[in-house]
Amino acid sequence: MKTMTTRIILILLSVSMGFALTSPAFAGGGDLxxxxxxxxxxxxxxxxxxxxxxxxxxxxxxxxxxxxxxxxxxxxxxxxxxxxxxxxxxxxxxxxxxxxxxxxDGNDDIIVTGYSHNGSNYDIQTIxxxxxxxxxxxxxxxxxxxxxxxxxxxxxxxxxxxxxxxxxxxxxxxxxxxxxxxxxxxxxxxxxxxxxxxxxxxxxxxxxxxxxxxxxxxxxxxxxxxxxxxxxxxxxxxxxxxxxxxxxxxxxxxxxxxxxxxxxxxxxxxxxxxxxxxxxxxxxxxxxxxxxxxxxxxxxxxxxxxxxxxxxxxxxxxxxxxxxxxxxxxxxxxxxxxxxxxxxxxxxxxxxxxxxxxxxxxxxxxxxxxxxxxxxxxxxxxxxxxxxxxxxxxxxxxxxxxxxxxxxxxxxxxxxxxxxxxxxxxxxxxxxxxxxxxxxxxxxxxxxxxxxxxxSYDAGAIDPPTGLTATLLSNTEIHLNWTDNSAEDNFVVERRAESEGSFAEIATLAAGTTSYNSTGLTTDTRYYYK
CATH class of the missing domain: 2.130.10.10 (YVTN repeat-like/Quinoprotein amine dehydrogenase)
Incomplete structure (x- = not known):
């Protein structure tokens, strides 16, 4: 795929121990x-x-x-x-x-074939x-x-x-x-x-x-x-x-x-x-x-x-x-x-x-x-x-x-x-x-x-990551892992706690990155990532 300069948002799957999925925020393929x-x-x-x-x-x-x-x-x-x-x-x-x-054909002319009834039976018709x-x-x-x-x-x-x-x-x-x-x-x-x-x-x-x-x-x-x-x-x-x-x-x-x-x-x-x-x-x-x-x-x-x-x-x-x-x-x-x-x-x-x-x-x-x-x-x-x-x-x-x-x-x-x-x-x-x-x-x-x-659908020159997983490393740290499917400029990871109203950017990652450790977490708190 061609290299894109637009940043994309990483959407993460829901994970256990109080982490959850947010709605996708990227403009991806498949849009009508x-x-x-x-x-x-x-x-x-x-x-x-x-x-x-x-x-x-x-x-x-x-x-x-x-x-x-x-x-x-x-x-x-x-x-x-x-x-x-x-x-x-x-x-x-x-x-x-x-x-x-x-x-x-190579001139963008249109050739159509099918069949027509001649009064007695069908003949092949080409125009x-x-x-x-x-x-x-x-x-x-x-x-x-x-x-x-x-x-x-x-x-x-x-x-x-x-x-x-x-x-x-x-x-x-x-x-x-x-x-x-x-x-x-x-x-x-x-x-x-x-x-x-x-x-x-x-x-x-x-x-x-x-x-x-x-x-x-x-x-x-x-x-x-x-x-x-x-x-x-x-x-x-x-x-x-x-x-x-x-x-x-x-x-x-x-x-x-x-x-x-x-x-x-x-x-x-x-x-x-x-x-x-x-x-x-x-x-x-x-x-x-x-x-x-x-x-x-x-x-x-x-x-x-x-x-x-x-x-x-x-x-x-x-x-x-x-x-x-x-x-x-x-x-x-x-x-x-x-x-x-x-x-x-x-x-x-x-x-x-x-x-x-x-x-x-x-x-x-x-x-x-x-x-x-x-x-x-x-x-x-x-x-x-x-x-x-x-x-x-x-x-x-x-x-x-x-x-x-x-x-x-x-x-x-x-x-x-x-x-x-x-x-x-x-x-x-x-x-x-x-x-x-x-x-x-x-x-x-x-x-x-x-x-x-x-x-007509947007083909999605920037495709979302797939195979997203999350592993709890400790009471204060989680490991995020995904598969990169695009030639993006970079990844942006955002997080919010359940009690917070808006997301905050916590990391900007280089193109091709497929994992990130999120630290500084508080126990008994649900976090959302995107």
Whole structure:
């Protein structure tokens, strides 16, 4: 983190023998900077969000306009005060049109994909919008050769601004196959993409792509593939070259008793592929696998069999090629919690990944707390977007957490966004150009009239200390100890006795200090520190 010249206040945990916690006095991360809520009469169901290089938030999804539904694209200005331009909608044939994925190219133009009903079935629809004014640069409808239902689920862009669409299409037997489509930046050529590559699983069942990732020389996709047993799906990952040729496939590495599905995928700097999702061996379990770049051999696989980790929703890789996954865990006492884990990037001995840290976050026992998305900042710290549902009959609230990337320390307290009387859920999360944390999502009214929302949080360049402890050394002295999480200018320690009305500064400590002995105490007196 960058060095700060502003002093920070040290907040100390309550300690025994008459010492207590005060309310935090620092201006820390997790503060809500702004919130933008649409307030239209139409239902606006957000399916994906992203942000551009200047911190504008782009949200896409589907409007409910009665008998038909149109897709929409909204761009919330970086200051959170307004839309950059009026919401754009798309209607192919007065049927259902749904935007499912969005990406930003190097010019901050917006590429949206999804599907549209042509009057008989669904076709994949892709549109490139001018990021500055929202006008359409090009649009293309993709109809597979079998003329069945074609659905887009994912999008990626390479360094040359070429566009890759992932999804699934019906083949001549009526079964779904993976599909990957490539467009050049300028759009279709002779009303066609550069190439399209379908992938039919070995059992010739239904195969559905859920996520796609692109790097400089290849792309990876993951999803579900039906086995020879009808309605039995397995976790499946494929790697392709950027010319559309097939590189390798990697099925899940064991036979389970239920369904498995890949939900997210990433590629590290060495070209290795990491996919996460879930499998079912009698109960749902998180499944994460790292596959070798060249041939897809499993470098390691982590299936949390018999544990309470239910599934991985999202994966992210940091600059060291360490792997972060977030999802959901379950215990009888706490119910569903946000589960986040960091795996070491270096290849392990024996194929067992090294867990650097893991955390299950519970808002309140009985609540449903579910991790959905994550992002890593330039300093290696991790931000998780989740939601928390009040099990007593309340609403879903957006929950954003910050973890120290190195040790998994929770650097923020829970940050809940609760638009009164509504369910609120995040869809995507990212880091803005000023380091602020940007979240896109949706809220609804009791009548399910969805609206899109965008949020900006202070990332917390100065994070509070954690792991705070206090040890009584004598009747007149206490030892305070903490973990330093910031590049601060210094620490200030203040103290007051219970009978005193205000705090007094008792020490100014050098940057990086992690302990202090407070002396001159009086017995049978409660002291407060900050």
């Amino acid at each position: 900077g702004w919130a933008y809520n649409s307030a239209t009469l139409l239902k606006q169901d957000v399916r994906a969000s992203t942000m551009d290089s200047t911190g504008n938030v782009i949200l896409v999804g589907v409007d409910d306009v009665g008998a038909a539904s149109d897709w929409f694209v909204a761009k919330v200005a970086a200051d959170g005060q307004s839309l950059s331009w009026p919401t754009r909608s798309f209607d192919l044939n007065r049927g259902i049109d749904v935007a499912t994925a969005v990406a930003i 490139k919008y001018n990021g500055s004014n929202g006008t359409v640069i090009w649009q293309h409808t993709y109809d597979s050769t079998a003329n069945g239902d074609d659905i887009a689920t994912a999008i990626g862009i390479d360094s040359s601004h070429n566009i890759y669409i992932g999804g699934y299409v019906q083949d001549s037997s009526g079964k779904d196959d993976f599909i990957i489509i490539k467009y050049q930046a300028s759009g279709p050529v002779n009303d066609a993409p550069l190439w399209d590559t379908p992938i039919n699983g070995s059992a010739d069942g239904n195969d559905r792509l859920m996520a796609l990732a692109v790097n400089g020389s290849s792309l990876a996709v993951t999803g579900e593939s039906e086995s020879s047993t009808a309605n039995d799906f397995n976790f499946m990952t494929h790697k392709l070259n950027l010319d559309g040729s097939f590189s390798w496939n990697a099925p899940q590495s064991y036979n389970d008793n239920g369904n498995g599905k890949g939900l997210d995928v990433a590629i590290d700097s060495a070209g290795n592929v990491i996919a996460c999702g879930y499998v079912d061996d009698g109960s749902r379990a998180m499944y994460t696998a790292k596959y070798a770049s060249g041939d897809g051999t499993a470098i390691w696989v982590k299936q949390q069999t018999g544990e309470t980790i239910e599934g991985g929703s999202a994966v992210e890789i940091d600059s060291n090629n360490d792997v972060f996954v977030t999802g959901t865990s379950y215990t009888i006492t706490t119910a569903y919690d946000v589960y986040t884990v960091k795996y070491q990037g270096a290849d392990p001995v024996g194929g067992v990944p090294v867990i650097l840290w893991q955390d299950s976050y519970n808002t309140t026992n009985g609540n449903h707390d579910v991790g959905l998305a994550l992002t890593v900042d330039t300093g290696g710290d991790l931000f998780v977007a989740a939601y928390s549902n009040d099990a007593s009959g309340g609403y879903d609230d957006i929950l954003v957490l910050k973890y120290g990337g190195d040790d998994g320390a929770r650097l923020w307290p829970q940050t809940l966004y609760d638009l009164a009387g509504r369910h609120n859920r995040p869809i995507g999360i990212g880091i803005g150009p000023t380091g602020n944390v940007l979240v896109g999502g949706w809220s609804d009214t009791p009548s399910n009239n969805y609206d899109f929302i965008a949020l």
